[in-house]
Amino acid sequence: MLSRRQAFSAAALLAWACFAAPDSAAGQTRAGGAVLRIGYLGLLPDRRMPNTFLDPPPQDEGVQGARLGIADNATTGRFTGQEFVLEERLLRDAEAVEPAFRELLAEGIRFVLADLPAPLLLQMADLPEAREVMLLNLGAPEDALRNESCRRNLLHLLPSRGMLADALAQFLASKRWRNLMLAVGPQPGDQLYAEAIRRAARKFGLRIVADKPWTYNPGARRTDTGHLSIAAEAARFTQGAPAYDILVVADEAGDWGDDLAYRTSDPRPVAGTQGMVSTSWARPHEQWGATQLQRRFRARAGRWMLPRDYAAWLGTRALGEAATRARSTDPEAVARQLRDPGFEIAGFKGVPLSFRDWDGQLRQPVLLADARSLVSVSPQPGFQHQFSELDTLGTDRPESRCQFR
C-alpha cells in the first residue's frame, strides 16, 4: 500500500509528467507563463546606538533573504514556466503597516512574508480581508502565536523562543551541565526568553539555581576605562551565586549580554542570546551544503546571512517549492500544497523541514554556535520522539494550546 507521502509524490510526478500548459488562474506573464506574486511586509527596527560597531545591524535584514529566494525560485521557474515576483513594502512607521498590507491584498496578493512584531502581525491576520491570505511570520518568536494566539492564516518560519530554549536545554542536559544561572534583561522579549528557558529547564531536568534581573545600564562602557566598571558589575552580579555550570543570558537586543563572559566571579561559560547562541542560522554553519547558501547570499547582499534572512529565504522557497510540486501558481493550489502533511522543503540542515499541522510552525533543527564555530545542532541524539525528533523542540501536539479560529 502506498503511504500518503508516496501517494503524494506519485501524484505530483504524474501531474508533472502530463506537462500540460501552465495554469492561467493567477495571471499571465509577458512570456505567457504563470506568476506567483509574493508580498513582503517589513517594519524596520529603530536605528539605535549599537552595542558594538563590529556588526552594525543591516537595514535590509530579512528582505535580502526573500530576494535570494525569489532568484532561486526564478531559476527553477525557467524550466516550469513559472515566474515569482516580490512586492516589497519596507516601512519605518508602524501606522503605515496596515495600509501597506491592504494595498498588497488589493493587488491580488495572497501570500505575504511578514517581519512584524507580534501584536501587529495578529492585527493583520485578523483583518476581514486577510481570511484567505497566508501570512508567513519571519520576525515574531512569541510562543503565544503558536499557542493561545494562533491563527489559521499564519505560518511561522522562524523558531519560537520555546524551540530555541529547548535546543539549548537539550544540549546542556546531554553535557550534564544541569545547574544554570539565569540573567534576565529588562525588555519584554527578554522576559519571554527567560520564561522559555525556565520551561525548558523543567522539561529537560535542569535546575535554575539563580535567576536574577540584569538592571545595570552600561551606557558609559565605551568611555575610557569603561571596561573596568562593566567588569566590576559582572563580578558583583555573579558573586555568591550558588554553584552553577553555565550562565544563561536573556538579552535579545544584545545590549549587555556580550559583557558577561570572562568577567564572572567563577570561570563559567555563557550561553543563550549571547555567548553560545541558540539560533536558526549562524555564520559558522557550513554543513549539509550550507556553504552554498552562505556564499550565494553574501555574493548578492554583500554581508552575512542573518536568522531573519534565513526565515525569509525559507518562506520564499517554500512557496516556490509548493508551486513547483503543485504545478500551479494558483494561490489555492499553492496553499493546499503548503498544508499537505507530505510537503517538505530542504533548508541546509541535513533533514527535511515541514510545517506542524497543529500550529503552523516550521519544524527545524536549531543551531548552537558562537561567533566562529558551530558547537552543536539540536535535537540532540537520544531525545527521541514517536513521530519526528524535531518535535522535541517547542510545543508538541499534545501540549499545544492552539485552537485555530
Added chain:
Amino acid sequence: MSIPLTPLSCAAALALALLLPQPAAAETILVSNEKDNSITVIDGASLQVMRTVPVGQRPRGIALSRDGKQLYICVGDDDRLDVLDLETWRVTRHLPSGSDPELLAVHPDGRRIFVANEDDNLVTVVDAQQGAVITEIPVGVEPEGMGMSPDGRLLVNTSETTNMAHVIDTETHDVIANVLVGARPRAAVWQKDGARVWVSSEIGGTVSVIEAGRWEVTGTIEFRIPGVPREAVQPVGMVFSTDGTRVFVALGPANRVAVVDARTLQVQRYLLVGQRVWNLALSPDGQRVYSTNGVSNDLSVIDVEQERVVRSIPVGRLPWGVVVRP
C-alpha cells in the same frame, strides 16, 4: 641450479608473494579529500595508501581521462580543474571550469568535459585539448550530479535546490527535458543499456528511476532501516554491479550502503560502512565497491559477491569522490 629451501629464502619468497599485486585487483583507488586539498592514492592489491598528492583547494568531483592516464579534479575554491598525471603524480595542467566546479563527466569522445558549477547555476562544457570553455548551459540552482549516457548523446544533470534532473543533448547543448524528483537530488547514474537513469535525493530520502525517452519517473525507492530515523537516510552516490542486476546506494549519515535489486527496485540488504557515506566506485573486475565516508575519514571496501564490508582504510579529511583506475 636448485635453491635450497631455507627458512630465510622461504620468508623472502613469502614477502615477495605478498608484495606482488594480485592480478585480480591490480588497480589504483583515487580519493579526493575535500578538507585536505589532496588526493589519496591506494594500491588495490595491498589496500595500502601509496601516496597523498597535494592538489588545488576543495577537491570534490574526480574523473579519469578516457585513456586512464590522467585524473581530472574539480577544485571548487580555485574555480578550475586540475589535471593530475597518474605516472608522475604531479598536477601538470589546469583547465578552465567556470565558477565553483563540483562534479564532472567526461564525454566518450575523450575531448569534452562537462562540469557542474555549483554556485553559478550552470553546466560548463570544456575542451580538454584546447583548454578552453566551449559553452555554458543554464540549469537549476546548485547543479550537482552529472550522468553521461553510455552512448554519450545525453547528459543528466541534477540541481540540488531546484529538485530536478535536467536532460541535456550533448551535441546541441539544449536542455531537452526536466524531470521533477525528490528534494536535493545528488547523483545521476545510467544503466548500462541506457534505458533508465537513476537519481538519488539526499533530503527526499529516495531514489527516482527515470525512463529515458519518456523522461518520467517510473519507480521510486524508499529506504527503511530499523533503528535509524528517516531523516538520517540520505541517498547520494550510486553504482551498478557489473551485470547490472544490483545497485549499491550510499545513504549518507545512515552510515549504510543499500543493495537494491535493479529489476524489482526492492532493497535487499543494508551494509554498515563508515560515517556519512557519500560516493561509491566499482572495481574494474566488479569484485569490490569502495565508499568514501566523510565523517570517519576513511574508505570502506565492500566485497560485492559476499555483500560484506571487508576493510576500512584511513584517508584524508572529508573524503568526497572516489574513482578506480584499472
